[in-house]
Amino acid sequence: MSGRTDNSGAAIRAEAARTLARVVFDGVSLRVAFDARASRSADPRDRALLAATLFASARWWLRFDAVLGRMLERGLPDKARDIHGLLVLGFVQIEVMRMPDYAVVAACVDAARLLGQPRHAGLVNAVLRRFLRERASLLAEADLDEVSRHAHPRWLIDRIRNDWPRDADSILEENNREALLTLRVNRRRCTRDALLERLQQAGMTAHAPLHLADAITLEESTDVSRLPGFAEGHFSVQDGAAQQVADLLDLKDGQRVLDACAAPGGKTAHALERANVEMTALDSDAGRLPRLRENLLRLGLEATVVHADASRSDDWWDGRPFDRILLDAPCSATGIIRRQPDIKLHRRAADIAPLAAIQARLGTALWPMLAPGGKLLYATCSLLRAENEATVARLLDACSDARALPIQDRHGRAAGAGRQNFPGHKGMDGFYYALLEKTR
Structure with missing residues (x-):
């Protein structure tokens, strides 16, 4: 080639x-x-x-x-x-x-x-x-x-039908649509209007979705590294559902923030683009941290990058509480099949219970690190209730000083203490969000 x-x-x-x-x-x-x-x-x-x-x-x-x-x-x-x-x-x-x-x-x-x-x-x-x-x-x-009609494995069809019976067919259909390429403008280096103009001058068909403050969607996939502004750190690639995480975190200058499963750093970077926070970006996979550092460098952002298991606080936490914690938990990724279709080939039904156990372990380990009045955002790119509302329900049961905060309808369908965005809704991927506040 x-x-x-x-x-x-x-x-x-x-x-x-x-x-x-x-x-x-x-x-x-x-x-x-x-x-x-x-x-x-x-x-x-x-x-x-x-x-x-x-x-x-x-x-x-x-x-x-x-x-x-x-x-x-x-x-x-x-x-x-x-x-x-x-x-x-x-x-x-x-x-x-x-x-x-x-x-x-x-x-x-x-x-x-x-x-x-x-x-x-x-x-x-x-x-x-x-x-x-x-x-x-x-x-x-x-x-x-059904398997060959929908091009989904039997176990996943059954789980989606069980969890979302009224929406199953539309979810399966959307999973087989190619997703639009979505950019996130780095507001520290560029404005959305300025980047839109540059992209349009370069012959790209680009739009600014009204429901996302920093997003630009492109009609056609392309090598983003060749787009104007990439080398200068004016934008990153990030789906709109993931961009909504920064909105829900409600960031303020001076806050201590932890991104507990941070690599490759998209949500870490978006938080830093939004506010002058003291950011700790942590991940248990050392092999993914170089890319996180490269992304921060290209965007002109700084964070304390740590290789550690978030649930083993003695290995890395200095005892100072965080004002915000993002737990973008490891999950089945069944909400981003549009972008990663090999998930249908690689994921197995037997994976879900172990993933749910990891999610629960991380949640209960991180909760003591949150300051009183602080907020923990639990998020996944999964469609499965076992990984989402069931995990959050267990965390709420385990932590007497936790309460779920309401999330607006624009973030998807009500699902337990949080909300579930379905793939294709407003052009975005499948995503789950639950926002918990520490009451004392």
């Missing part, structure tokens, strides 16, 4: 097939795998096609893998997993991305040879051409099963 040639379409598909196989079969993060592959390409058109193909293929894998299973009498051997990925992405390019049918077939056949599996080129040709002939009936058959 170092440049464009007459066979660049086949080369990109071969690269996409290899990467997709790693994501599906090895459990590698889609974003990590894409970044590793895309860094080899100097051509933005190649990067854009690779990204669009990979994210669409991960989003719809459970649908088109089922279609492939119905077309093959025997499954593909393990050593042909790149061909497996190539066939699924071929279906996706034809049916979802609406690319020219026979151009996709020809490029995928050539890609099979580039993958070092020329004996499978005939199979790729035959399967894709059969899909073109029979896709109406193949897709109708796929629609008979």
